[in-house]
Amino acid sequence: MIEVEGLTKRFVTRDVVDRVSFFVPEGEVLGFLGPNGAGKTTTMRMITGFLPATAGTVRVAGIDLDRDPLGVRAQIGYLPENVALYPEMRVEEYLRYRAALEGVPRAEVGKRLDEVSDRCMIGEVRRQLIGTLSKGYRQRVGLASALIHRPRVLILDEPTVGLDPRQIVKIRELIVELGRDHTVILSTHILPEVEQVCRRVLIIDDGRLVADGTPEQLRTAAAGAAELLVELEAPQADAQVALAALPGVAKVSGDGNGRFRLTLEGGDLRREVFRLAVDHGWTLLELRQTTLSLEDVFLRLTMRDTTAPSTPEEETIDA
Amino acid sequence: MRKTLALIHRELVAYFSSPLAYVVLTAFLFFNGYVFWLIMAYLNDPRTQAMTPLKLFFGGTIFFWLFLLFVVPVITMRLIAEERRSGTLEVLLTAPVSEGQVVIGKFLAAFIFYLFLWLPTVVYVVILKQHAAIDLYKVASGYLGIALLGVLFASVGLFTSAFTKNQIVAAIFAFAVLVVLFSMGLLEQLATNPALKGALGYMNLWDHMDDFARGLVDTRRIVYQLSLAGLFLFLTVKVVEARKWR
Numbered sequence: 001m002i003e004v005e006g007l008t009k010r011f012v013t014r015d016v017v018d019r020v021s022f023f024v025p026e027g028e029v030l031g032f033l034g035p036n037g038a039g040k041t042t043t044m045r046m047i048t049g050f051l052p053a054t055a056g057t058v059r060v061a062g063i064d065l066d067r068d069p070l071g072v073r074a075q076i077g078y079l080p081e082n083v084a085l086y087p088e089m090r091v092e093e094y095l096r097y098r099a100a101l102e103g104v105p106r107a108e109v110g111k112r113l114d115e116v117s118d119r120c121m122i123g124e125v126r127r128q129l130i131g132t133l134s135k136g137y138r139q140r141v142g143l144a145s146a147l148i149h150r151p152r153v154l155i156l157d158e159p160t161v162g163l164d165p166r167q168i169v170k171i172r173e174l175i176v177e178l179g180r181d182h183t184v185i186l187s188t189h190i191l192p193e194v195e196q197v198c199r200r201v202l203i204i205d206d207g208r209l210v211a212d213g214t215p216e217q218l219r220t221a222a223a224g225a226a227e228l229l230v231e232l233e234a235p236q237a238d239a240q241v242a243l244a245a246l247p248g249v250a251k252v253s254g255d256g257n258g259r260f261r262l263t264l265e266g267g268d269l270r271r272e273v274f275r276l277a278v279d280h281g282w283t284l285l286e287l288r289q290t291t292l293s294l295e296d297v298f299l300r301l302t303m304r305d306t307t308a309p310s311t312p313e314e315e316t317i318d319a
Numbered sequence: 320m321r322k323t324l325a326l327i328h329r330e331l332v333a334y335f336s337s338p339l340a341y342v343v344l345t346a347f348l349f350f351n352g353y354v355f356w357l358i359m360a361y362l363n364d365p366r367t368q369a370m371t372p373l374k375l376f377f378g379g380t381i382f383f384w385l386f387l388l389f390v391v392p393v394i395t396m397r398l399i400a401e402e403r404r405s406g407t408l409e410v411l412l413t414a415p416v417s418e419g420q421v422v423i424g425k426f427l428a429a430f431i432f433y434l435f436l437w438l439p440t441v442v443y444v445v446i447l448k449q450h451a452a453i454d455l456y457k458v459a460s461g462y463l464g465i466a467l468l469g470v471l472f473a474s475v476g477l478f479t480s481a482f483t484k485n486q487i488v489a490a491i492f493a494f495a496v497l498v499v500l501f502s503m504g505l506l507e508q509l510a511t512n513p514a515l516k517g518a519l520g521y522m523n524l525w526d527h528m529d530d531f532a533r534g535l536v537d538t539r540r541i542v543y544q545l546s547l548a549g550l551f552l553f554l555t556v557k558v559v560e561a562r563k564w565r
Binding site for chain 2: 074101
């Protein structure tokens with residue numbers, strides 16, 4: 001649905017977005033993660049055609065942005081970060097105005113208004129001036145206006161910033177629901193949001209894509225190979241040999257007191273370790289797989305002053 | 320077409336929901352009423368030579384120019400600067416509308432508001448008609464001149480509004496450009512080189528209005544004002560397209 005290839009934005013001296021490429025299939029909810037100033041908003045602005053790219057191509061629903069910018073804009077519903085609206089207009093008036101700009105057929109407008117007000121739960125403020133609305137309502141009015149033309153793609157730039165916890169929950173539920181019939185790109189720096197809402201995550205840092213995958217894949221990838229901590233009451237040497245012989249184990253290090261750290265090539269070996277202990281009549285005292293939270297992954301990938309063992313290129317995995 | 324109409328409608332809503340519109344309208348009427356009264360008092364003085372009041376009213380006094388040079392930037396300053404400041408420009412330009420449509424929509428809205436300002440002055444014509452013979456053709460050409468000035472001035476105002484997020488800066492910038500445009504024609508008197516004198520005379524806005532007020536519709540004047548307005552609108556589109564400056 002969205003194909004981005006080598007997208008670059010250079011502002012005078014520095015590359016704000018540097019050769020970013022990704023593909024979003026139809027119906028996917030993609031989380032776009034990165035610290036502030038990483039280039040998330042710039043990337044989104046380039047996809048919507050608001051900012052011209054220095055290099056690279058964007059295709060939305062098979063339409064090339066350079067060839068037919070208006071065609072691409074028609075496919076996209078965009079909610080920018082600060083949800084800019086006209087305070088002097090009434091909600092309904094504004095939605096009608098957006099409908100006209102988006103080319104919604106005149107006869108359809110009334111129906112669409114009901115549809116989006118219903119979906120975004122703004123029915124009770126339809127007659128109100130936008131300037132008098134709370135931040136949460138404004139966010140929903142912004143979202144309603146982005147949906148009025150039934151776009152196939154939704155691009156939401158930090159849609160929950162500045163909302164209270166109840167409103168955040170509501171907006172997230174709404175995004176999950178919208179994800180059922182839209183392709184969604186959601187930018188955020190709130191990690192639990194991504195875990196809740198997105199099936200796939202891109203992490204961008206300093207203009208470069210540093211990770212691409214499902215939250216689980218990212219965790220595994222960033223942990224390097226996963227590790228398994230095992231504590232056994234068993235003859236040290238026998239146990240070390242037996243554990244190292246298990247398929248999928250890359251390395252075993254023991255501390256001499258029955259504790260072993262298994263570096264795995266991948267997968268989950270807890271069952272095999274358990275059976276091994278049972279077969280040999282050893283007592284299993286502890287068995288623990290180390291997992292990283294998405295937060296750890298994010299920190300590892302975006303903080304360059306930590307002693308990351310590998311370069312960003314190596315950490316990038318393909319979904 | 321429907322998109323342009325929607326843009327015009329939105330701008331007019333914005334005009335009439337801000338206090339500025341009413342302040343401008345009131346000041347404009349008050350000021351024009353005062354000027355009209357001055358003209359009447361002046362012409363009623365037996366020592367003045369015979370002149371028609373409408374000729375004075377349509378650009379024959381410095382008041383006309385002072386106010387116009389000042390009021391049009393105030394009308395146009397908001398148009399793009401405010402959208403830039405609040406960020407609505409991003410929402411607007413990610414809708415399937417072109418920069419050209421946006422510029423034309425905003426320009427037409429400002430022009431409509433400008434015409435609306437002048438609408439009540441028709442009353443003066445009606446009052447005069449009760450007391451004197453009025454050549455309605457000259458009235459029409461006078462209003463045509465005013466409309467043409469509106470086209471030119473509004474295009475300049477829109478152009479300067481596209482440059483900045485600050486409305487005041489936009490207004491002052493527009494005022495400066497308009498003063499330059501206006502005073503270029505006045506330099507005609509000082510020029511000695513006949514070619515330069517001719518060129519400056521072609522640009523003399525005071526003479527433009529004078530012609531129109533006398534019922535002289537000169538196509539060269541129309542072409543000058545419309546082509547200059549066209550140039551400014553074209554430049555406005557280019558400035559809006561050059562978003563990388565932000």
